[in-house]
Amino acid sequence: MSYHVPRGGLPPQTALTTDRARFTEAYAVIPARTLSDITVSFLPGWANTRLWVLARPLSGFAETFSQYVVEVSAGGGSGRPEYDPRAEGVLFVVDGSLTLTVGGGSQVLEPGSYAYLPPGTAWTIANQAEATATFHWIRKAYQRVDGLDVPPAFVTREQDVTPADTPGTDGAWSTTRFVDIADLRHDMHVNIVTFRPGASIPFPETHVMEHGLYVLEGKAVYLLNEDWVEVEAGDFMWLRAFCPQACYAGGPGPFRYLLYKDVNRHVAL
Template sequence: MSYHVPRGGLPPQTALTTDRARFTEAYAVIPARTLSDITASALPHWQRTRLWVLARPLSGFAETFSQYVVEVAPGGGSERPDDTPDAEAVLFVVDGSLILTVEGAEHPLTGGSYVYLPPGAGWGLRNVSDATATFHWIRKAYQRVDGVEVPEVVITRDQDVAPQPMPDTGGAWSTTRFVDPTDVRHDMHVNIVTFEPGGTIPFPETHVMEHGLYVLEGKAVYLLNQDWVEVEAGDFMWLRAFCPQACYAGGPGRFRYLLYKDVNRHPRLTV
């Protein structure tokens, strides 16, 4: 598996300022080069770690989730990663190796590792290798429902989960689902969507889920509301609920993105 890994740095003074960055009422595009040294952040209780915030709850922006790309240097990590009681999380490793400690057990993570952490899970993460490790961290406030149990921890790998072809596409469009989509205990899904060259979303999807899309590999032209936008590995897209979207993957290689969406809950009746 191949995943884009941001390396920071800073564009040279000779670089053009004109970019593909867009921020609208319906969608946003954060190009890969935005993840530079000057846009990185730090977190309390994390050592030798920096991160780029791709999405956060904000008026006119993401409403249901936050998403980071986190870079952990050798010897770095945290035994107290998140003090928010209702926060659930998905971790997806794109580079290097880490040791996850959760519920008293250690689990080695490498490129392609996927972890779901329910709210209240006691966990920590350490880089005990001699190379930098990078992972995506998606956080959401879990929506509890009376009579519905909280999901358990899930640890798996992209390499171990067979992509499921979308109907009538001949495998040109497929989705890697890390949890059962019919399991209503989960109120978010984080999947990987894959398009082979020439694969398309052949109609403008317009539906209730909010989306976060990080391009792991390849390039494509993506319809966002009324605009066709070129995107490539390392770009992030945020789509508001009901924002029309479609896609055309022109190649030459496959196009893959990490997809967040909120699912399996009644829409809130107040905002």
């Protein structure tokens, strides 16, 4: 598995300002080079840690989730990472190793590791190695439903989950699902979508789910509303509900992205 890892830094003074960055009422594109030293943020209660905020609830932007790319240096981490008792979270590690403690037990997370953390869960995370570790942290206010239990915390790995092929594509388009789609306890899915070179979404998907897409590997031409935009590893896309989307994978290797979507709940009126 290959996962893009932002390294910060700054573009040289000789770099062109022209870029693929977009911010519209229907979608946004944050190119990989935007994740530089001057766009980092810091959080209270975290040591030796910096992060890039890719999405946050905001008028005219993401409505249902936030997404960070978090970089934890040696000896860093937090004894109280989440302060909001409503927030559920998904951690997806792309570099280094981290020790996650939850439910009285500890597990080492390495590239490809995926952790689901229900709302109100006490957990800690620490980088006990010498190398920097990087992970995605997706947060959402959990929507409780009478008669449905809150799903438990769990840890798995992409390497241990068999991708599901999209029907009729002969494996050219597949999805690695970390949560059973029939499990209505979950109100968000964070999956990995993979396209072989030349594969496509052959129609403009237009649906109620909001999306966050972080390109882990490869490149493609992506339809966002009315615009075809080139994207590559390290780019982030936000798509509001009902924004038309499609893509062509460009090759020479696979095109893969980490996908957030909100699911399984009534529309608030």
